[in-house]
Amino acid sequence: xxxxxxxxxxxxxxxxxxxxxxxxxxxxxxxxxxxxxxxxxxxxxxxxxxxxxxxxxxxxxxxxxxxxxxxxxxxxxxxxxxxxxxxxxxxxxxxxxxxxxxxxxxxxxxxxxxxxxxxxxxxxxxxxxxxxxxxxxxxxxxxxxxxxxxxxxxxxxxxxxxxxxxxxxxxxxxxxxxxxxxxxxxxxxxxxxxxxxxxxxxxxxxxxxxxxxxxxxxxxxxxxxxxxxxxxxxxxxxxxxxxxxxxx
Amino acid sequence: xxxxxxxxxxxxxxxxxxxxxxxxxxxxxxxxxxxxxxxxxxxxxxxxxxxxxxxxxxxxxxxxxxxxxxxxxxxxxxxxxxxxxxxxxxxxxxxxxxxxxxxxxxxxxxxxxxxxxxxxxxxxxxxxxxxxxxxxxxxxxxxxxxxxxxxxxxxxxxxxxxxxxxxxxxxxxxxxxxxxxxxxxxxxxxxxxxxxxxxxxxxxxxxxxxxxxxxxxxxxxxxxxxxxxxxxxxxxxxxxxxxxxxxxxxxxxxxxxxxxxxxxxxxxxxxxxxxxxxxxxxxxxxxxxxxxxxxxxxxxxxxxxxxxxxxxxxxxxxxxxxxxxxxxxxxxxxxxxxxxxxxxxxxxxxxxxxxxxxxxxxxxxxxxxxxxxxxxxxxxxxxxxxxxxxxxxxxxxxxxxxxxxxxxxxxxxxxxxxxxxxxxxxxxxxxxxxxxxx
Numbered sequence: 001x002x003x004x005x006x007x008x009x010x011x012x013x014x015x016x017x018x019x020x021x022x023x024x025x026x027x028x029x030x031x032x033x034x035x036x037x038x039x040x041x042x043x044x045x046x047x048x049x050x051x052x053x054x055x056x057x058x059x060x061x062x063x064x065x066x067x068x069x070x071x072x073x074x075x076x077x078x079x080x081x082x083x084x085x086x087x088x089x090x091x092x093x094x095x096x097x098x099x100x101x102x103x104x105x106x107x108x109x110x111x112x113x114x115x116x117x118x119x120x121x122x123x124x125x126x127x128x129x130x131x132x133x134x135x136x137x138x139x140x141x142x143x144x145x146x147x148x149x150x151x152x153x154x155x156x157x158x159x160x161x162x163x164x165x166x167x168x169x170x171x172x173x174x175x176x177x178x179x180x181x182x183x184x185x186x187x188x189x190x191x192x193x194x195x196x197x198x199x200x201x202x203x204x205x206x207x208x209x210x211x212x213x214x215x216x217x218x219x220x221x222x223x224x225x226x227x228x229x230x231x232x233x234x235x236x237x238x239x240x241x242x243x244x245x246x247x248x
Numbered sequence: 249x250x251x252x253x254x255x256x257x258x259x260x261x262x263x264x265x266x267x268x269x270x271x272x273x274x275x276x277x278x279x280x281x282x283x284x285x286x287x288x289x290x291x292x293x294x295x296x297x298x299x300x301x302x303x304x305x306x307x308x309x310x311x312x313x314x315x316x317x318x319x320x321x322x323x324x325x326x327x328x329x330x331x332x333x334x335x336x337x338x339x340x341x342x343x344x345x346x347x348x349x350x351x352x353x354x355x356x357x358x359x360x361x362x363x364x365x366x367x368x369x370x371x372x373x374x375x376x377x378x379x380x381x382x383x384x385x386x387x388x389x390x391x392x393x394x395x396x397x398x399x400x401x402x403x404x405x406x407x408x409x410x411x412x413x414x415x416x417x418x419x420x421x422x423x424x425x426x427x428x429x430x431x432x433x434x435x436x437x438x439x440x441x442x443x444x445x446x447x448x449x450x451x452x453x454x455x456x457x458x459x460x461x462x463x464x465x466x467x468x469x470x471x472x473x474x475x476x477x478x479x480x481x482x483x484x485x486x487x488x489x490x491x492x493x494x495x496x497x498x499x500x501x502x503x504x505x506x507x508x509x510x511x512x513x514x515x516x517x518x519x520x521x522x523x524x525x526x527x528x529x530x531x532x533x534x535x536x537x538x539x540x541x542x543x544x545x546x547x548x549x550x551x552x553x554x555x556x557x558x559x560x561x562x563x564x565x566x567x568x569x570x571x572x573x574x575x576x577x578x579x580x581x582x583x584x585x586x587x588x589x590x591x592x593x594x595x596x597x598x599x600x601x602x603x604x605x606x607x608x609x610x611x612x613x614x615x616x617x618x619x620x621x622x623x624x625x626x627x628x629x630x631x632x633x634x635x636x637x638x639x640x641x642x643x644x645x646x647x648x649x650x651x652x653x654x655x656x657x658x659x660x661x662x663x664x665x666x667x668x669x670x671x672x673x674x675x676x677x678x679x680x681x682x683x684x685x686x
Contacts, residue, residue, distance in 0.1 A: 050633050076639035088634040092655025093648060101648065102638040109639065158638065 001026045001197045002047070002166055007058035009046045016042040018222035019058070024166070027194040031208055031233060032201050034219035035241040040201045041085060043219065044170045047199075048082035049075045062166065077109040079196075081164030083155040085171040090142040095154060096124060098142045099161050106162065127160040131187045148175025156187045163191070168199045173207035185210030205237040218244050251305050251428075256284050258311055259394060266397060272365060275379060279393035286387035298572040298604045299514055299543040304458050304486055309428035311395070313341040317421045319452070321348065324419060327450050332665045334446075335414045337400040341421050342429045344398055356443075357403040358414055361432055364401040373403060378434055381464035382492045389490055392462040396432035399463075404441040404471075413444040413663055418461075420485070422453025433463040437499075440470040444663060448478040449487055457485040462492075469496040469523060474662060477515070480508040480673055483538060490516045497523025497552075504661060505532040505544070506670055508677050513542045521583075524554045532561040533654045533670075535677045536569035536601075543572035550583040550613075557587070562654045563594040565601035573605040575620070581612040590620040595627060595653060597646075627653075647678040 002024040009017040016039045024030050034040050046053050047060065049072035060067045062078055070078065090098065104114045115123075128138060131153055143151055152172050159167050169188070173181055188211050192198060200211060208216075208230065216232040217224045218241075225247045226232065236244070259280050263273060288305050289296040317340050328336065335358045338348040344360050351359045357370075364370040365378070382389045400416045420427055437443055451457050467473045479487060487510055495501050507513050519528045534542050548557040563571045573592040594603045607620035627649050635645035651674060658674075661667040 048633075048637050050637075052629060052633075071642070072633055072636035073639050073641050073645075076637055080637075082637050084634060084637075088628070088631040090631070090635075090648070090652045092652045092659070098638075101644070102640055105641060105644065106639040162638065 001028075001063060002199075003059070003061045004047075005059040007046070007060060008056045009042060009053050010056055011042065011053050015056075016053070016222055017046065020219070020222070020224055022217065022224065024197045024199060026165075026197055028215065029192065029198045029200065029211060029213045031213040031216045032199060032219055033203065033205075033216060033233065033236055035244075036203070038219045039222045040219055041170055044082055044168045044199070044201050047075075047168060048072060048080055073105070074109075076162075076164075077106055079165030081159050081162055081167045083152070083159060083167065083169045083172050085174065087143045087151045087155055089144045089146075091144045093142050095138045095140060095142055095157075099124065099158060102158070103161060123161065127157055130160065130190060131157050132183050133157055149177065149180040152176055153180065153184060156184050160187060160191055165196045166199070167191070167196065168201065170201045171203065172200070173202055173204065181207065182210060205233040208233045220244050220247075251308055252287055254308070255311070255391065255395070256280065262312065262395065268365060276394045279384065279390040282385060282390035283387050283394060286390070289387060295545060295574065298570075299512070299541065301488075301512075304512065307426065307456065309426045309456070309458060310424040311428055312397075313343060313424055313427070316343050317341055317423050318347065319345070319419060319421060323452065324348065324450075327417060327419075327448065329413070329415060329446065329663075329665050329669065332413060332663070334412050337414070337416050339398060339418045339431065341419070341424060341427060342398060342431065356405065356408055356410055357401065359401050361399040361401040361434055362397060364434070370401070370403075373436060374434075377436055377464060377466050379464070381466060381494050382462055382490060386490070388460055388488060389462055392430045392432060392460050392490070395430045396462065397430070399432035399434070401433070402435040402443070402445070404437045404443045406438045407440045408438075409441070410443040413446055413666075416445065416447045418449045418459065420451045420455070420457045422451065422455045424455070426456035427458075429457065429459040429461075431459065431461045433461070435463065435465040435473070437465070437467045437471040437473045439468045441468070442472040444474045444476070446476045446478065446663075446666065449481055449485065451482040451485040454482055454484045458488070459486070460488045460490075462490045465491065465493040465501070467493065467495045467499040467501045470498045471496075472499070473501045475501075475503045476661070476663070476666060477503065477505045478670070479506060479510055479513055481510040483509065483511050483540065485510050486512040488514045488516070492518045492520070493528075494520045494522055495526045495528065498525045499523070500527045500529075502529035502531070502660070504657070506673070507532065507534040507536070507542045508673055510540060510542070512540075515542075515544045515546075517544070518547045518549070519557065520549045521552050521555050524552050526552070526555040528555070528557040529660070530557070530559040530561075531657045531660060533657045533674070534561070534563040534565075534571055535650075535654070535674060536564070536571065537566045537677075539568050541570045541572075543574070545572075545574045547576040547578065548588060550577070550579040550586045550588060553582060553584045553586070555583065555586055557589070559590040559592075560657060561592045562657055563592070563603060564597065564650050564654065565594065565603060566597040568598075568600045570601070571603040573603070573622070574608070575606070576608040577610070577618060577620070579611040579613050579616055579618065584613045584615045586613060586616040586618065588616070588618040592622040593653070594622075594624045595650065596624060597627070643679070647675065650678055651675070
């Protein structure tokens with residue numbers, strides 16, 4: 001699904017990623033952990049095509065296609081989805097209208113006509129129910145005045161609607177209480193299939209109790225310094241990140 | 249001959265054919281004297297520092313069309329709010345078009361100012377309000393007063409809730425090579441009455457048009473008045489809009505100004521409070537491109553205690569367009585417990601676009617809540633990335649952001665069909681389909 005080789009990236013001339021290698025296959029869940037400032041969010045931004053970051057070396061392929069040649073929207077059309085750590089507020093554009101615009105933009109890119117309104121509404125209802133989202137919530141302005149938990153749930157709702165082949169969840173667990181965390185995790189688990197892949201970026205292990213990763217990677221100072229299975233996450237939780245620094 | 253000279257020397261001939269009562273005739277002659285003395289404002293005048301009329305007044309215009317032009321309904325229907333049943337007062341090249349209009353004297357008066365000026369029935373209203381609300385010493389207003397021949401006259405009697413909105417539309421047909429129009433409107437909303445008015449100026453062909461319009465509005469106690477100005481004209485048309493509103497106690501008055509097209513637009517919008525517990529709302533969305541220029545010059549004069557005013561102007565400027573916002577709030581010493589708020593936020597989409605924004609607060613009372621804020625910025629890159637990461641192409645993402653930026657001004661438009669129309673016009677200006685209806 002996603003192949004990253006020797007990826008270097010910088011922001012404002014400062015190197016953040018210094019040779020990342022990552023191979024994610026369809027049907028897999030990967031967790032990327034690491035201390036603050038290790039480059040976790042940069043990695044997700046670079047994969048999704050945030051122009052504030054410059055990729056300076058390496059390869060980034062999605063199903064063999066070079067992602068670095070694509071704009072953010074083209075990456076979305078190719079199946080990349082990023083759940084934001086800090087979703088943006090768009091006053092005056094309702095959740096429903098926003099998702100409709102996004103879905104139809106993706107369809108248009110694939111040469112398809114707009115999704116019929118009835119089909120769209122049915123899908124919205126179904127996915128909202130899955131994530132325990134109230135219908136009133138859907139007519140509110142996107143993220144405006146949403147609590148931290150509502151914002152994250154809304155991100156997963158968008159993921160459910162867009163059905164990406166590669167979903168990157170950037171610190172989706174931050175700001176969630178345990179009930180909201182379960183709902184979000186449950187939603188992600190339902191969306192998982194043998195044809196898609198999920199990358200979970202997180203500082204803590206608690207989300208990984210609910211979405212069990214096949215692989216866990218530790219990112220430190222712009223490089224993946226250790227990879228393992230879910231046990232690695234427990235080890236990190238117990239021992240902290242200090243011992244990792246010595247590995248680097 | 250300079251255009252100013254022409255205005256002065258043509259006046260006598262104009263007055264000779266205007267069949268007006270003697271007192272009005274006299275006030276027009278003295279108004280012309282004011283204009284003769286003061287002339288057109290220049291950039292040396294503080295209030296005109298960023299807007300020059302020089303290019304406009306350095307050419308010649310026809311002042312009165314030779315004959316009445318007729319326009320087919322199908323040519324102009326698209327400029328009407330056709331899906332709403334409305335009263336209409338419509339002018340073509342400054343002359344009334346009975347064919348396109350839909351006036352009334354049934355319960356309310358929606359008719360021509362020329363009729364009101366001459367009919368005995370309206371004598372008292374005219375004497376009380378006409379040329380009493382707008383300041384007579386202002387040169388452009390004086391010019392309008394001296395030449396004003398036609399416009400809308402609206403009188404809503406006590407406790408009448410006007411069900412249909414009223415549209416005032418001025419078309420310029422392009423039959424004259426270049427034309428200078430001076431419409432004059434008078435609107436009186438009596439106690440506890442309600443009315444919604446839409447005004448637009450529209451050229452049907454590319455040709456130089458300058459409109460120097462004066463609108464006087466008197467809102468009596470407990471009355472509600474909403475006024476919508478749709479400024480989406482061709483790039484050969486300029487507009488100087490002078491609107492003066494006097495409000496009595498417990499009244500609500502709002503003016504929404506949508507400046508989406510034109511060569512040069514100057515909006516002089518003035519509110520004066522004559523009682524307590526008044527609410528005044530001034531909102532505007534400006535979306536410009538090319539070399540268009542829009543100048544909003546507002547004044548809210550809080551002259552009584554316990555009143556409230558809200559100003560919210562949004563501007564979106566691309567290419568080489570220019571915006572000016574000059575917002576004055578004046579709070580008299582007796583106007584305690586005033587709440588006066590002003591916001592002017594602008595987005596520059598191109599390097600060569602510019603905005604000059606100048607809030608002016610003069611506060612002489614000591615127990616008030618007044619605030620102002622202005623911002624000039626670009627679209628937030630992170631927000632754009634958020635939209636693009638959902639598959640929305642850059643151009644549409646920008647439009648959606650811009651739309652969201654302007655949205656809270658649209659939010660308060662109370663007429664659904666108007667709101668929908670403006671929403672579409674904004675989408676058109678931004679060159680995209682937003683992919684959804686309001």
